[in-house]
Amino acid sequence: MSNPLSQDSQAILLLTAPLMAGHTEPSADLLTPGEYERLVVSLHQMQRQLGDLLTADVDELIRQFRRVVDGERLKRLLGRGFLLSQAVERWQARAIWVVTSTDVSYPQRLKERLKEDAPAVLYGCGDATILETGGLAVVGSHNAAPPLLTYTGHIGQLAAHARRTIVSGGTHGIDQAAMQGALEAGGKAVGMLADSLERAVLGRDYRSPLMEGRLVLASPYDPMAGFNVGNAMQRDKLIYALADSTLVISADDQNGGTWTGAVEQLTRLRFVPVYVRSRGELGQGLMELQKFGALPWPNPTSPAELIRVLTPEPDATVTSDNENVAPVPVPELIPEPPAATETNPVLARQPSKSTKSTESTAEPTLFDTAPDVTTPKGSR
Numbered sequence: 001m002s003n004p005l006s007q008d009s010q011a012i013l014l015l016t017a018p019l020m021a022g023h024t025e026p027s028a029d030l031l032t033p034g035e036y037e038r039l040v041v042s043l044h045q046m047q048r049q050l051g052d053l054l055t056a057d058v059d060e061l062i063r064q065f066r067r068v069v070d071g072e073r074l075k076r077l078l079g080r081g082f083l084l085s086q087a088v089e090r091w092q093a094r095a096i097w098v099v100t101s102t103d104v105s106y107p108q109r110l111k112e113r114l115k116e117d118a119p120a121v122l123y124g125c126g127d128a129t130i131l132e133t134g135g136l137a138v139v140g141s142h143n144a145a146p147p148l149l150t151y152t153g154h155i156g157q158l159a160a161h162a163r164r165t166i167v168s169g170g171t172h173g174i175d176q177a178a179m180q181g182a183l184e185a186g187g188k189a190v191g192m193l194a195d196s197l198e199r200a201v202l203g204r205d206y207r208s209p210l211m212e213g214r215l216v217l218a219s220p221y222d223p224m225a226g227f228n229v230g231n232a233m234q235r236d237k238l239i240y241a242l243a244d245s246t247l248v249i250s251a252d253d254q255n256g257g258t259w260t261g262a263v264e265q266l267t268r269l270r271f272v273p274v275y276v277r278s279r280g281e282l283g284q285g286l287m288e289l290q291k292f293g294a295l296p297w298p299n300p301t302s303p304a305e306l307i308r309v310l311t312p313e314p315d316a317t318v319t320s321d322n323e324n325v326a327p328v329p330v331p332e333l334i335p336e337p338p339a340a341t342e343t344n345p346v347l348a349r350q351p352s353k354s355t356k357s358t359e360s361t362a363e364p365t366l367f368d369t370a371p372d373v374t375t376p377k378g379s380r
Contacts, residue, residue, distance in 0.1 A: 005088065007051030008102040013084055015039075015050075015077050016120050020224040021087040029073055037116055038068050050102065053078055094198055095210075096125050096223055107131040113241040113271050119220035125201040126209075126216035130188050135165030136310060137239050137272070139258050140174030140249030148174070151280070152249050153181035160187025162303035164310055167243045169193065169235065170200065170217060174249045183209045191217045192239050194232040198223035229257075236261030240271050244310045247297055248276045251285035259285055266292040275309075 005013070013019065015031045031039065042065055043050060052061060058078065062071045091098060099106045101120050109132060110118045124131075136159050138152060156178045159166050166182040168175040170191030179189040189209070193200060197219040200206060209215035220238065221231055236257055240246055246265065251258040265274055266289070276286040278296035290296070300306040 005098070006102065007054050008049055009098075009100040010084065011050040011053045011078070012100040012102065012120050013087075013098070014080050015053075015074075017087075018222045018225065019080060019083045019087045020222045021083065021090045029076055031069065031077070033117075033120075035069055036120060039065060042068050091123070091223060094125070094201060094223070096123055096198065096201060097128065098123050099128070107242070109134075109242050110238065113269075114237065117237070119238070122218055122220055123197055123223050124216055124218035125197070127213040128216055128218075130165060130190055130214075130216045131218065131242060133165045133188065134242070134244040134310075135159065135167055135188075135190070136306075137167040137243035137246040138174065138178035138249060139168065139236070139239065139246065139261065140251065141256070141258060142171060142173035142175075144173050144177075144250055147280070148250060149177040151277075152177040153184075155247065155249075156181025156183075156187070156189075157185040158300065158303065158306050160185035162306040162310075163187070164244075164306065165190060167192065167239055169232075169239060178249075179215075183214060186214075188214045189216075190242060191215070192235055192242065193217060193219040193221075194235040195219070195221060195225050195227040196223075197221070197225075233257050233260055237264065237269060240265050240269065243272055245273045245275060248274065248286065248289060248294065250277070250283065251289060253284040253288050259289075262289055262294065263292055266294060 016036055018030065040050065043052070046064070048061070052058075053074070055061075062074050065071070065074065088098075099122050101111070101118060105128060106122065107128075110122075136155070138155060140148070140152065144152070152174050156166050160182045165188045166178050167190040168178050170176065170179065170193045175191070179191055182189045191200070191206075197217060200217050201210065201223075206215055206217065210217070219225075220235065221228075225231070240261070246262075248258065248262050251262060253259070262274055265271060274289070274294045275297040276282070276289050276294045279299060286294075298305075298309055300309050
């Protein structure tokens with residue numbers, strides 16, 4: 001991902017990217033996705049490429065696009081060459097790569113599923129090939145209770161033992177719990193961020209897995225861009241597009257990005273099967289998602305079972321690789337504790353001493369039993 005930018009990629013960045021290296025706010029002149037698409041179509045009709053906008057005859061070419069985009073505006077955008085060089089230098093110093101839709105290294109899953117809605121530019125850090133590995137997308141609320149975070153961490157661990165990638169949004173709460181569960185178990189993860197990519201790659205939490213090639217952080221937004229609700233909702237469709245299946249851990253009823261992204265997937269995009277958590281107190285949001293077609297999570301307890309969930313309708317004539325995965329020794333996963341009360345939250349790992357609840361009706365655990373995995377001799 002350290003290859004020099006092609007002329008086509010340079011043109012795309014100049015026309016559509018904020019290039020915030022020397023600014024706190026993006027340029028208002030940037031082409032909208034619709035304008036950019038119309039410009040690309042016009043160029044193709046003329047059998048020209050985006051990179052041709054950086055050649056000597058650009059003035060004549062721009063005149064032919066007067067009905068598509070204002071010529072003076074195009075000139076201003078294409079004249080940001082020095083700012084682009086500053087931005088590239090800043091990205092490279094932080095190990096941030098950039099690919100555009102014209103590059104062969106651009107994720108094919110995004111092109112095939114999103115088509116014209118695929119972002120023209122994708123920034124990232126880490127092993128970009130992980131973006132093509134599919135896996136399980138895990139999404140949910142930012143303010144999830146500790147028991148749900150523990151449960152989500154178990155899902156990440158199980159995915160790691162099944163050698164399947166966890167795909168999530170990288171924000172605090174459910175997203176980070178899923179990713180950390182996978183990474184701590186030696187697995188791989190994708191964090192598709194809606195903001196602050198630069199800050200994330202410079203943080204301590206992700207340094208080791210990024211360097212070890214087990215994590216990739218990516219974003220369709222400038223590495224210095226701050227949080228924006230609209231960006232977060234648009235980002236969600238990329239999470240679904242990169243996965244084989246999606247598990248919604250928690251969602252507010254008819255409110256928030258998790259709900260909106262799941263409904264869009266269930267009713268319009270339909271890239272992958274959408275599951276919802278089926279143990280513990282579900283809440284109205286998850287129950288309503290089932291009315292849109294979401295499936296109850298089958299609660300796989302072994303790597304082989306998870307693989308079967310992520311591989312619907314397997315070819316019965318082909319011997320599955322599951323036999324090669326299931327016997328792999330993995331650390332024992334701790335059963336999910338009961339839901340915590342507000343005054344005495346239950347954290348991820350509890351002391352070995354057990355205490356009886358003072359409540360007469362405790363909420364059922366999310367894992368009725370520990371996942372069916374084996375512990376290698378001599379471990380722990």
